[in-house]
Each structure stands twice: as C-alpha cells, then as structure tokens.
Amino acid sequence: MPFTLATWNINSVRLRAGLVERFLREEAPDVLCLQECKSPVDKLPDFSALGYGHAVARGQKGYNGVAILSRLPIAEAGAEDHAGLGHARHIAARLENGVTIHNHYVPAGGDVPDRQVNVKFGQKLDYLAAMRDAFRADRPHRAILVGDLNIAPREDDVWSHRQLLKVVSHTPVEVAALGETQEAGAWVDVTRADIPAGPLYSWWSYRSPDWDRADKGRRLDHVWASADIAAAAHSSRVLRPVRGWDQPSDHVPVMASFDL
Template sequence: MTLTVCTWNINSVRLREPIVLDLLARETPDVLCLQEIKSPVEKIPTEAFTELGYGHMVARGQKAYNGVAILSRLPLEDVTDHAFCREDHARHVAAKLPGGTEIHNFYVPAGGDVPDPVENPKFAHKLDFLDRMADWGRTAKPQRSILVGDLNIAPREDDVWSHKQLLKIVSHTPIEVERLTATQNAGNWVDVTRQDIPEGLLYSWWSYRARDWDAADKGRRLDHIWATPDLAARSTGQSRVARDVRGWEKPSDHAPVFASFDIDP
C-alpha cells in the first residue's frame, strides 16, 4: 500500500479548523501530523475530522500553547513513551500504524531571538531538546519509523532565502544546524524531502510580517519529514510542499509538507 503522510504547523487547530478540513478533503493524506495545536486534547474538534474519515487520533495538548496531534484514516496505537522537553511542554507524540510503522511528531522549541544559550534560556532549551532527541535516537535505534514536524531549523543554504543574511538569525545559525545534523545522524534518519527534491530553494514557512509573503518569498524550510533508511528507500519520490495553502484564508504561517511511502499492509 502507499502511505501518504503530511506534517503541518497549524498555529491553533480550533481557530484554523476550516482549512484543516479543506486540506483533508482536497489532499486525503492517510496521516496528518499537526503541531502547535494550542488546545487541550478534549477540545480538539475531532467530530468534524471523523466525518471526513479521520476517526483515529493520538495527541498531547496544552491550553493556548504548543501541542501535537496525529490524525489518521488508519488505526493508531499510542506509543508515546519518551520525554524530550525539560519544561514539560506538549511537544512530541508517537503512534504505531497497522503493520508496525511508527510515526513520531515533533514540535521543537523556536528558541527566541538571541542565538546564545547563556544569554537566552529559550535558545538553551532548544539545544537541550535537540540533544535529547539525539540521545533517544542513539538509544532507541529506530527502524520502520517516520519522524515529522516543525523542527524550527532550516539546515541547508537552499532552505533559506539568504544564507548569508540568516547566519546569525535563530533557525539557521551554525550551532543549530550542527545540533540538528547530530540528531539526524544519531537516529540514522534520512531527510526524505531532500532525498526526493535534492536541489533548489525550498521553503515551508513565510513570516506573517511580510506585507506580501508570496512576492517577497523570504521563506525557510522549518518543517521536515525524515525516515529510517528502510522506509526512506520506499519513498515514492513524490515529496512536496503545498505552498498554495500558505495563501488560504486565515492561514498558518507554515505550509503543509507531504511524503509518500510504499509499505507493507
């Protein structure tokens, strides 16, 4: 079977329920992973999702901040068993699909404005979170797994609109890129998006501050889909960023990212 996964920082699932429903109706991914849902689990609008065929969900919620959820047309087993956040925020949830494929959905801390862990506790928190992800990867040695989410780092020079101008801006600093690379290597993760789209500028986030985000096009690729080598080898090669969604009514500042895999049922 072909498994299509989508990851999207929605910036409030209740506020943006209409565009989540629109995306599900138009794109029909098998699994939708949402970050920054900004809602307790019991207030996520599951009834409308169920009506569209997404009757399975695992989530970790938090009032007004953070929060992650996995919506699925396929049954899910909640396998969340690891704490990555020293602040006890809702930033990770994991589920197992029929057949054994695991989905890990992350919302890495943004890190504030000052890229110095001594001066900025938020940046220190971000680096600590990445270190914990790396430690988990080394210990768990994941297989048949997909890792998605808003990782809040654009690692490559062509993942940002200007490598030179963003080198000292949080999300593209050398120390963040180094930690993200270490996290990726520790779990032997493959960046499926860049495996499928190896060349060229590619963004998934555009600031609300831009008067015309599309024309200015000062984006960053903050949203990622990784997979263990066994699944990365089964990518259908159809990864993409649904850039047009950034222009929908009352949008998130992030666009959804898609990948598909041929997996055993």
C-alpha cells in the same frame, strides 16, 4: 500498505479547523500530523466525519500541542518530554504495518541565538540533544519522524544563507545540533531525497505584507524516515499555495508517500 503522510504546523487547530477540513478534503492524506495545536486534547476539533476516525494527541491550553489524525488504524506509541521541559511537543503512533510515526514540535528558540541570555535558545538545544541521545540509545527501526523542527539546515532552505547565519533557525550551532540528531538515528531527509536541489521553503513570516512576492522563506518542516524504510518514500511535496489561504498558518503542509 501504501499511504500518504502530511505534516503541518497549524498555529491553533481550533482557530483554523476550517483550513484543516479544506486540506483533508482536497488532499486526503492518510495521516496528518499537526503541531502547535494550542489546545487541550479534550478541546481538539473532531475530524471523524471526514474519515479521520483515529487520533492521538498531547495538548496544552494556548501553547504547543501535537496531534496525529489518521484514516488508518493507529495505536498510541508514546510521548517523550525531551529535556524535561514539561511541554506537549511529541506524540507517536504506530500503524498496523508496524511503522511508528513520531510527530515533533521542536522549540522555536526565541530571538537571540545565545543560551546565556536567552533561556528559550538553551531549551531548543537541550531538546535536540535529548532527541540525539535517545536515538543513540535506541536506533530507530521502521520509523518516520515529522514535524516543525524549527531549523532550516541547508543553504537553499533559506532565502539568504548569508543574512540568516546569525538568525535563530539557521545559525551554525542549530544546524550542527540538528545534523547530530539526524545522524544519531541514521534518518534520511525524505523531502530533500525527492527534491535534492533548489530553494525550498515551508514557512513565511506574518511580518511580510507580501510574503509571496518577497519569498523570504525557510524550510522548517521536515519528513524523515529511518534508513531501513527510506527507499520506500516518494512523491514529496511542499504545498506552498496553502500559505495564501484565508487567515493561514505561517507554515504550509509538507507531504510524502510511502510504499510499505
């Protein structure tokens, strides 16, 4: 069952429902995973008129929130509260072919990369450690993990490796924590398997008045596949032009196709 999947931190799905509709019409992924929906589940927009009649979600008012929209039948497959934060940061859905899709919104971590003075940074590291431990206890099988993982792991995943080494999202401690999480599940970074070299970004700050020209981006949004199905992934894309849409999210969709 071939299918195409997209992940997108939408930064308020109710505010940007029109952008989601445009994306679904223009790109028509079979599955769309959204993060930072900032909405209770009962207030989420309905995209069934566009063919996305299947959905699972976890929501919070004005904060966090994850959702999986699908043209294909899906069944909810759990939601983890990693590190016991009480946040809506994970939802899973299972396709009819047995593939489980995990949608994560890892904590951003605040501004100071020191858990002793910044509780948000500690929460981020604790969340990643909980993910790691879960994968060690139960190795993923026929699984895809996507989402805003809020870490740009490679030197070419950021506009300046040297200048961002002490900036949250690219610090060595975060990169190491994400690496341990990935290794624990034997996850394959599908995007970089398809696009192995060169700068690649999925996020550009709102603080930059000319984001496109400055191009100070980071690759914070990821698509991973468990080792047993990674070879079925192909055609990865990062939809940079979406950052230039009217009133955009600061993230853009990341896509991949799977022949399963």
